[in-house]
Amino acid sequence: MNKRTKQLLLACSVPVLILLGMCVTPVYTLLTGEEIILQTKPVDPSDLFRGDYVSLSYEAEEVPKQLVEKGVVNELKDRWGELKVYVLLEKKHGIDTPSKVTLNKPKKGIYLTGKLDYIGTNTNEEQVAFIQYSLDKYYVADNTGTEWEKASAKGEILAKIKVNNGYAILTDLEMK
Numbered sequence: 001m002n003k004r005t006k007q008l009l010l011a012c013s014v015p016v017l018i019l020l021g022m023c024v025t026p027v028y029t030l031l032t033g034e035e036i037i038l039q040t041k042p043v044d045p046s047d048l049f050r051g052d053y054v055s056l057s058y059e060a061e062e063v064p065k066q067l068v069e070k071g072v073v074n075e076l077k078d079r080w081g082e083l084k085v086y087v088l089l090e091k092k093h094g095i096d097t098p099s100k101v102t103l104n105k106p107k108k109g110i111y112l113t114g115k116l117d118y119i120g121t122n123t124n125e126e127q128v129a130f131i132q133y134s135l136d137k138y139y140v141a142d143n144t145g146t147e148w149e150k151a152s153a154k155g156e157i158l159a160k161i162k163v164n165n166g167y168a169i170l171t172d173l174e175m176k
Contacts, residue, residue, distance in 0.1 A: 029169050033162035034110055036089060036096040037174075038135075040157045056136050056152075056159060056170075060098050060112070063087065065119055065127040068101040072129075073119065075103060082115040086166060087131060095158070101129055105166070113166030135161060135170045151175045 041057040065073075076083050085103060088111045089096040096110065105111075114131040122128045138159070140148050151157050160172040 025167055026169055029162050029164040029167050030171070033164035033167075033169070035171070036110060036161050036163055036168075037094065038159045038161060039095050039097075039155070040152065040159055041155060056138060056157070058133070058135070058159065060087065060089075060096075061131055061133065062122050062128040063098045063101055063131060065129060067098055068119065068129045069103070072101055072103055072116065076116060076119065082117055082132075085114055085116045085131065087112045087114055101131070110163055111166050112163060112168050133168060135159065135168060138170055138173055140173070148173070148175075 039059045041059055041061075072083070072085060083103075085101050086105055087098045088100040088102070088106055088109055090099040090109075091097075101116070112133055114133045117130045117132060119127065119129045148157070156176040158174045158176060159170055160174060162169050162171050
């Protein structure tokens, strides 16, 4: 093989390796992650180009302020923008719910990695931390969006999620 051929192979293999590398974490999470169930909150779906989907919001995205460590609150005051946090979960009545929000990666237990936007007042006038997990859309079979929308409006959807080291993938939805 001459030098020019080696350079061409290297140039072609770098993008392929990058794309394969991007697939490792999601596939590993699907294969080895623990399944959790989160309660959803009502939201309205539809996408003209991609078909029917369920736009999801989770109860775990509004964590009561008393579950947020003081170090997280202090760090949030000193910065502008999102803050990476770890949300420990505990199972209550078959649903995984937040039990603690921390800056430090937990050594044990099931947790989600999220982005804390801010701490403020929700619609119930409670002080909560607003956290994003990037699990907000799930595409469903065509012509079933209305059924899912009605269930979502009633808060009757549970989300099945695989979690590994805080990395989460939405795998399925279930109507109560």
